[in-house]
Amino acid sequence: MAYQTFNRNTFDTFSQPMFFGEHVNVSRYDTQKYKIFEQLIEKQLSFFWRPEEVDLSTDRKDFANLPEHEKHIFLSNLKYQTLLDSIQGRSPNVALLPIVSLPELETWIETWSFSETIHSRSYTHIIRNVISDPAAVFDDIVSNEYITKRAESVTKYYDDLIESVTYYQNLGEGKHEINGKIVEISLRDLKRKLYLTVASVNVLEAIRFYVSFACSFAFAERAKMEGNAKIIKLIARDEALHLTGTQHMLQIWAMGKDDPEMGEITKECRDDVIEIFREAAEQEKEWAEYLFKDGSMIGLNKDILCQYVEYITNQRLAAVGLDSIFTTKQNPLPWINAWLVSDNVQVAPQEAEISSYLVGAIDSALSLEDFSDIEL
Amino acid sequence: MLAMRDKSKESNSEFHLEDDAIDHQDFQLESPEAPSSSDEARPQSELYLPVGNPEAPQDDQQLEIQGFEKPVYNLQIDGIAEPLAFHYANNLLESLEAQGVQLPYQCREGYCGGCRTDLVEGKVAYLQEPMAWINEGEILPCCCVPKTALKLKLKG
Numbered sequence: 001m002a003y004q005t006f007n008r009n010t011f012d013t014f015s016q017p018m019f020f021g022e023h024v025n026v027s028r029y030d031t032q033k034y035k036i037f038e039q040l041i042e043k044q045l046s047f048f049w050r051p052e053e054v055d056l057s058t059d060r061k062d063f064a065n066l067p068e069h070e071k072h073i074f075l076s077n078l079k080y081q082t083l084l085d086s087i088q089g090r091s092p093n094v095a096l097l098p099i100v101s102l103p104e105l106e107t108w109i110e111t112w113s114f115s116e117t118i119h120s121r122s123y124t125h126i127i128r129n130v131i132s133d134p135a136a137v138f139d140d141i142v143s144n145e146y147i148t149k150r151a152e153s154v155t156k157y158y159d160d161l162i163e164s165v166t167y168y169q170n171l172g173e174g175k176h177e178i179n180g181k182i183v184e185i186s187l188r189d190l191k192r193k194l195y196l197t198v199a200s201v202n203v204l205e206a207i208r209f210y211v212s213f214a215c216s217f218a219f220a221e222r223a224k225m226e227g228n229a230k231i232i233k234l235i236a237r238d239e240a241l242h243l244t245g246t247q248h249m250l251q252i253w254a255m256g257k258d259d260p261e262m263g264e265i266t267k268e269c270r271d272d273v274i275e276i277f278r279e280a281a282e283q284e285k286e287w288a289e290y291l292f293k294d295g296s297m298i299g300l301n302k303d304i305l306c307q308y309v310e311y312i313t314n315q316r317l318a319a320v321g322l323d324s325i326f327t328t329k330q331n332p333l334p335w336i337n338a339w340l341v342s343d344n345v346q347v348a349p350q351e352a353e354i355s356s357y358l359v360g361a362i363d364s365a366l367s368l369e370d371f372s373d374i375e376l
Numbered sequence: 377m378l379a380m381r382d383k384s385k386e387s388n389s390e391f392h393l394e395d396d397a398i399d400h401q402d403f404q405l406e407s408p409e410a411p412s413s414s415d416e417a418r419p420q421s422e423l424y425l426p427v428g429n430p431e432a433p434q435d436d437q438q439l440e441i442q443g444f445e446k447p448v449y450n451l452q453i454d455g456i457a458e459p460l461a462f463h464y465a466n467n468l469l470e471s472l473e474a475q476g477v478q479l480p481y482q483c484r485e486g487y488c489g490g491c492r493t494d495l496v497e498g499k500v501a502y503l504q505e506p507m508a509w510i511n512e513g514e515i516l517p518c519c520c521v522p523k524t525a526l527k528l529k530l531k532g
Contacts, residue, residue: 244489341482
């Protein structure tokens with residue numbers, strides 16, 4: 001079943017599963033199997049923002065005045081965020097669009113991925129603003145072993161799925177000899193790969209991103225790099241939505257009504273998913289060690305960040321109905337909530353630049369005298 | 377038709393595109409100097425978390441609360457002995473926070489699921505349709521209010 005950009009078959013959209021059903025044809029949203037994806041699209045569109053709206057001129061000065069070990073923390077964290085969004089800006093499209101079967105889900109994947117490209121552009125905006133040689137930072141992302149090691153574990157599920165789907169769509173199910181190598185392709189196995197991919201994306205968005213957000217906000221807690229924190233706040237708002245998107249996919253599968261096979265796979269893969277969570281948590285702890293290798297910063301050190309990794313991992317496990325794997329129950333960084341609050345992020349330039357813009361805009365103190373010159 | 381065409385030609389000739397020289401730039405190349413004191417404009421001060429105590433609106437001078445009686449719903453939380461009640465707050469999350477119960481939260485409008493809490497007993501009404509995934513027996517306190525007395529169990 002080679003991919004068709006416009007499927008000519010007539011079929012009932014409602015009877016299609018989310019993935020591996022008929023290829024989509026008309027992008028229609030009048031009838032929807034899962035209206036949540038349409039709601040996510042609308043929400044994501046209402047969040048639209050551009051990095052250039054955030055003024056970073058103070059951050060440049062702040063960065064120049066940071067001690068060397070804090071510069072290392074800030075830049076390494078930014079490199080890691082750049083890596084994660086580089087992956088997320090393309091991979092959902094490449095991996096999921098060829099196999100998706102519902103128009104509203106297809107459009108959600110595109111909208112989701114598009115918003116990640118805005119995040120990538122905002123890292124360039126930040127790096128260009130705080131240092132004079134952005135190339136050095138970007139080049140290090142592909143050569144720094146601490147970063148490439150992590151790239152491997154976040155991309156392997158995507159790459160595995162993409163490769164198998166290519167074989168499946170060209171050659172179909174069965175045993176195939178490809179370049180002298182025997183490859184066995186079965187739809188069941190592809191679905192398993194899909195499940196693990198979405199689970200690992202869920203972990204990427206639920207744990208890895210949040211650990212990096214904690215570092216960004218730790219600077220801003222000390223009134224340093226606040227423009228950067230403002231951008232990360234906008235990114236965090238988008239990521240919360242993406243996370244909801246992948247949680248819905250996982251839970252719809254878990255119920256087994258969408259695709260009974262995916263329901264079985266959810267049960268089979270339970271331990272693998274817990275392992276993905278555990279592996280990510282361990283890697284984030286290793287990363288914390290690398291970040292703080294030359295020294296801690298006020299308010300954040302290796303131990304606190306590791307505790308946060310454990311806390312957030314437990315939280316995310318609970319969200320997908322799995323049991324805790326760590327003992328940490330308390331959030332060691334309680335101030336992070338206030339930074340993550342997203343119902344009030346102001347993006348319009350006239351609001352975002354001047355924090356006092358709205359303060360005192362309305363004088364609600366009235367006395368009878370104020371009406372004295374009004375005649376009816 | 378012809379007359380109309382002639383007219384449009386005439387009006388076109390009234391524009392002197394090439395003669396108009398641009399003699400000013402109404403944009404700045406350098407971004408304006410930012411205020412040096414960063415203490416005043418901390419981004420945290422831009423957070424609009426509820427000002428004052430949402431469960432005690434009588435403290436707010438601007439609110440006229442005479443003449444309306446709101447029902448009070450008792451809240452019981454696993455592991456917390458003090459008596460808690462929902463009365464005036466806009467949602468369950470605000471009410472709990474006002475009474476010293478800390479819940480994780482992020483979006484505070486139902487799409488992130490950060491405040492997921494187990495509902496052991498009782499009923500809630502949603503003020504808006506929550507977008508986050510909610511398992512059976514869970515509620516999102518950020519966007520619901522109690523309909524009856526509640527027994528809750530916090531996550532984690």
